[in-house]
Amino acid sequence: MTTQRIVIDPITRIEGHLRIEATVDASNTITEVFSSGTMVRGIEKILVGRDPREAWAFAQRACGVCTTVHSFASIRSVEDALGIKIPKAANLIRNLMIAQQYVHDHVMHFYHLHALDWVDVVSSLKADPAGTSAIQQKISSWSKSSPAYFADVQAKVQAIVDSGQLSIFANAYWGHPAYKLPPEVNLLAVAHYLEALDWQRDATKIQTIFGGKNPHPNFVVGGVPMPIDLNSDTALNSNRLSIINDSINNMIEFVDQVYLPDLLAIAPYYLEYGGFGEGLGNFLTWGEFPGGDNSDVSKFLVPRAVILNRDLSHIQVPDPNDFAKMQEFITHSWYDYKGGDLAGLHPWKGETTFNYTGPKPPYDYLEVDKKYSWLKAPRWAETPMEVGPLARVLAMYAGGHAQTKELVNLVLTTLNVPVTALFSTLGRTAARAIETKVFADSMRTYYDDLITEIKAGNTKTFNGDKWEPTTWPRHAQGFGYMEAPRGALGHWIVINNGKIENYQMVVPTTWNGSPRDNNGLPGAYEASLVGTPLAKPEWPLEVLRTIHSFDPCMACAIHMVDAEGTEVGETATGLNICFR
Amino acid sequence: MSTMTEAKRKVVLGLGNLLQKDEGLGVQALKLLDSQLGEQSDFELLDGGVLGLNLLMIVEECSHLLILDAVNIGKPAGTVVELTKEQIPLYSGIQLSQHQITFQEVLGLAKIRGFLPEYLHLVGIQPEDISTGLDLSPTIEMALPEVVSRSVAVLKSWN
Numbered sequence: 001m002t003t004q005r006i007v008i009d010p011i012t013r014i015e016g017h018l019r020i021e022a023t024v025d026a027s028n029t030i031t032e033v034f035s036s037g038t039m040v041r042g043i044e045k046i047l048v049g050r051d052p053r054e055a056w057a058f059a060q061r062a063c064g065v066c067t068t069v070h071s072f073a074s075i076r077s078v079e080d081a082l083g084i085k086i087p088k089a090a091n092l093i094r095n096l097m098i099a100q101q102y103v104h105d106h107v108m109h110f111y112h113l114h115a116l117d118w119v120d121v122v123s124s125l126k127a128d129p130a131g132t133s134a135i136q137q138k139i140s141s142w143s144k145s146s147p148a149y150f151a152d153v154q155a156k157v158q159a160i161v162d163s164g165q166l167s168i169f170a171n172a173y174w175g176h177p178a179y180k181l182p183p184e185v186n187l188l189a190v191a192h193y194l195e196a197l198d199w200q201r202d203a204t205k206i207q208t209i210f211g212g213k214n215p216h217p218n219f220v221v222g223g224v225p226m227p228i229d230l231n232s233d234t235a236l237n238s239n240r241l242s243i244i245n246d247s248i249n250n251m252i253e254f255v256d257q258v259y260l261p262d263l264l265a266i267a268p269y270y271l272e273y274g275g276f277g278e279g280l281g282n283f284l285t286w287g288e289f290p291g292g293d294n295s296d297v298s299k300f301l302v303p304r305a306v307i308l309n310r311d312l313s314h315i316q317v318p319d320p321n322d323f324a325k326m327q328e329f330i331t332h333s334w335y336d337y338k339g340g341d342l343a344g345l346h347p348w349k350g351e352t353t354f355n356y357t358g359p360k361p362p363y364d365y366l367e368v369d370k371k372y373s374w375l376k377a378p379r380w381a382e383t384p385m386e387v388g389p390l391a392r393v394l395a396m397y398a399g400g401h402a403q404t405k406e407l408v409n410l411v412l413t414t415l416n417v418p419v420t421a422l423f424s425t426l427g428r429t430a431a432r433a434i435e436t437k438v439f440a441d442s443m444r445t446y447y448d449d450l451i452t453e454i455k456a457g458n459t460k461t462f463n464g465d466k467w468e469p470t471t472w473p474r475h476a477q478g479f480g481y482m483e484a485p486r487g488a489l490g491h492w493i494v495i496n497n498g499k500i501e502n503y504q505m506v507v508p509t510t511w512n513g514s515p516r517d518n519n520g521l522p523g524a525y526e527a528s529l530v531g532t533p534l535a536k537p538e539w540p541l542e543v544l545r546t547i548h549s550f551d552p553c554m555a556c557a558i559h560m561v562d563a564e565g566t567e568v569g570e571t572a573t574g575l576n577i578c579f580r
Numbered sequence: 581m582s583t584m585t586e587a588k589r590k591v592v593l594g595l596g597n598l599l600q601k602d603e604g605l606g607v608q609a610l611k612l613l614d615s616q617l618g619e620q621s622d623f624e625l626l627d628g629g630v631l632g633l634n635l636l637m638i639v640e641e642c643s644h645l646l647i648l649d650a651v652n653i654g655k656p657a658g659t660v661v662e663l664t665k666e667q668i669p670l671y672s673g674i675q676l677s678q679h680q681i682t683f684q685e686v687l688g689l690a691k692i693r694g695f696l697p698e699y700l701h702l703v704g705i706q707p708e709d710i711s712t713g714l715d716l717s718p719t720i721e722m723a724l725p726e727v728v729s730r731s732v733a734v735l736k737s738w739n
Contacts, residue, residue, distance in 0.1 A: 043712070045712065046599060046714065058599065061597060061598050061599050061630075062599065067629070067631070108633065156692075160692055194693075197689065200633075200636075200637070204634065204637070215626065215627070215629065215631050215638070216629060216631075
C-alpha cells in the first residue's frame with residue numbers, strides 16, 4: 001500500500017505556528033497524524049520574581065486574541081492563593097465581560113476564521129441575489145434581506161476579486177470539490193462575514209466600558225477596576241449602563257437572527273462531518289460563570305467536569321490541585337525535566353527547561369518518533385482530553401441545563417442527525433453556536449442582576465482587605481481557571497515572600513494540540529483527523545475544517561521564539577516587506 | 581450595516597508584543613513620543629499591542645493614522661524606516677488559506693470596506709532580537725529618539 005505524508009504549516013489564521021503532518025493511505029484517507037507547535041515563548045519565565053498583583057498585565061500580552069482570558073485566569077489564581085473573595089457586583093461585571101468575550105470571539109471565529117473552510121467566496125459571484133434573499137427571509141427575520149442588498153454585497157465582492165487583491169479572502173482552495181454550498185448560500189455567508197465586522201464594533205463596547213480603556217482593558221485582583229456611581233462621569237453610571245444594555249440587545253439579536261440560522265442553513269450540506277473529526281471522546285472543563293464565590297464550583301453555569309469515553313452519565317469533578325492527576329508530560333516535547341522524559345509534573349511543580357532536539361530548519365519532516373513539539377502534553381489521570389465548546393456543551397447538557405438541552409435537541413432535530421453526531425467536527429462547530437446563544441442570553445440575566453444589586457445599594461466592586469502584601473502568608477499557591485472561548489485555561493501560581501516563585505499556564509491549545517505523551521497516546525488534534533478522507537490531498541481542506549473546529553490559537557500555547565527556527569519578522573504584527 | 585461615525589480620529593498606534601523584546605519597539609516608541617508631545621497634542625496615542633482584527637474599528641475611525649512598528653526590511657538592525665501610505669503593504673504574503681490575521685490585513689480590510697484613513701504613515705525600525713524578554717536591545721534603544729523625532733515631524737506636517 002502506498003502512503004504519503006502531507007504537511008500543513010502553519011495552520012492557524014491567527015497568531016502562532018501550528019504544524020500538522022498527516023499520513024494518508026492509497027485511498028487518500030488519513031491514517032496517522034502528528035501535531036506540532038513550532039514556536040516557543042517563555043512568558044512564565046518573565047513572571048517569576050514579580051508582584052503577583054501585576055501578573056495579569058504581562059499575561060494579557062501573551063496573545064492579541066486572548067488578552068481578557070489570561071487576565072482573568074491570572075487574577076483568579078492570585079485570589080485563590082490568598083483567599084480573596086470579590087464583591088457580588090464585581091462578579092456580575094466579570095461574568096458580563098466573560099460572556100461578551102465568548103459571543104464576540106465565537107462569532108468572529110465562525111465568520112472570519114472557520115467559514116472560509118466551508119464557504120466558497122468566489123462562488124458567491126454566481127449567486128442569484130433574489131435566491132439569497134429568499135433564503136434569508138426563510139431562516140430569520142433579519143432586516144438585511146432584500147435582493148438589492150445582496151446584489152450590493154455581490155458587487156463589492158466582485159470589485160475585490162477584480163482588484164486582484166483578495167486580502168483576507170485569499171485562499172488557494174476556491175473551487176475545491178469539497179465545497180458544497182450553492183452560490184446563493186455562499187453569498188449569504190459572505191454578506192454576514194462583512195456584517196460581522198460592523199457588529200463587532202458595537203460588541204466590544206462592554207469591554208471598553210468595564211475595562212476603563214481600550215484596546216487593553218484594566219483588571220484588578222480583588223474585583224473590577226471601575227467603581228459604580230450613577231452620578232459620576234468617571235464611574236459606571238446610568239449613561240454607560242444604558243450603552244451596555246443596548247450592546248447586549250444587539251449581540252443577542254445577531255446571534256438569534258444571523259449566527260444560529262446560518263449554522264443551520266450551512267450544516268445540511270456538510271452532514272458527513274457529523275461522522276468524523278471526533279478524536280478522543282474525553283472532555284475536560286474547569287467551569288465558568290461563578291454564582292458569587294469564585295471557588296464554589298457547585299454554582300457555576302458551566303460545570304467543572306471530566307467526561308470519559310462519551311459517557312454523560314458519569315461526570316467527575318476534576319480537582320486542579322490533584323498532583324497525581326493533573327500533569328504535564330514532555331516525552332515528545334522539546335523540554336527537559338529533572339525527573340526524566342517519562343515523568344509527569346503538576347503545574348505547581350512545573351519546569352520550563354528548553355531542549356530543542358528537532359531537525360534544523362528548513363526541514364521536510366519532523367522526527368515524530370522522538371520529541372517533535374514545543375507544546376507539552378497535559379493529561380488528566382494520564383488520559384488525553386479535549387477542551388472547548390463541545391466539552392462545555394456536553395458538561396452543561398449532562399448537568400441538566402435546560403436551555404442547553406433544548407438547543408442541542410433543536411440542532412439534532414433540524415439537521416435530522418443522531419445524538420452521536422455531536423461527537424464530531426459538525427458537533428464541535430454546532431456546540432460553539434449553541435453555547436454562544438446560551439452565554440449571550442446569560443448576559444441579559446447578569447445585567448438585570450447587576451441593576452438589582454445597584455438599586456439595593458450594593459455598589460462595592462473591589463475588596464482591598466488583602467491588597468497589601470503584609471497581609472499575605474509567607475507562602476501561598478493558587479489556581480486560576482478560565483473557560484476561554486477555545487477551552488479550559490488554567491494558571492497555577494506559587495507565591496513566596498510576596499513574589500511569584502513559580503507560574504505555569506496550561507492553555508486550551510496545549511490540551512487540544514498536544515503531541516503524544518509518556519504512554520504514546522495522541523492529543524485531540526492528532527486523534528481527530530484519523531479516518532478523514534481527502535478529496536485532493538494536495539489541497540487538504542478537510543484537515544483545516546476539523547482543526548479550525550477546535551479554534552486553535554498558538555500564540556500562548558507555547559513559550560518563546562525558537563532561536564533555531566524563527567526569522568526576525570515572522571511574527572504576528574511585524575510588517576514583512578520585500579522590496580522586489 | 582450600522583451607520584459609520586465620521587472618520588475623524590487622529591491616532592498614533594504603537595504595535596508589537598512587549599514580551600518579545602524588539603517586537604514591542606512600536607509600543608516603547610509610543611511611550612517615548614507620549615512624554616515628548618505633552619498635553620496639547622490633538623493626537624490620541626494608543627497601544628495596539630498585537631490585537632489584530634480588534635484594531636479594525638479604531639483604524640476605520642481615523643482620518644490620520646501614524647503607525648509605529650517593528651519592520652523587517654532586510655536592513656541592518658536599528659535602521660529607521662518610513663513608509664508612506666502608498667508604500668505600506670496592505671496585504672501579507674498570500675499563502676493557502678491559513679495565513680494569520682496581521683495588521684496589514686486589518687489595513688487591507690479597511691481598504692476593502694472603504695475606510696482606509698486618508699492620512700496614513702508608518703515609522704519603524706528593523707528589529708534585532710525578538711526573543712522573550714521585556715527590554716529592547718541597545719541598538720534599538722538608541723534608534724528610538726530618531727523614531728520619535730521623525731514621528732513628530734509627520735504629525736507637524738499633518739497639522
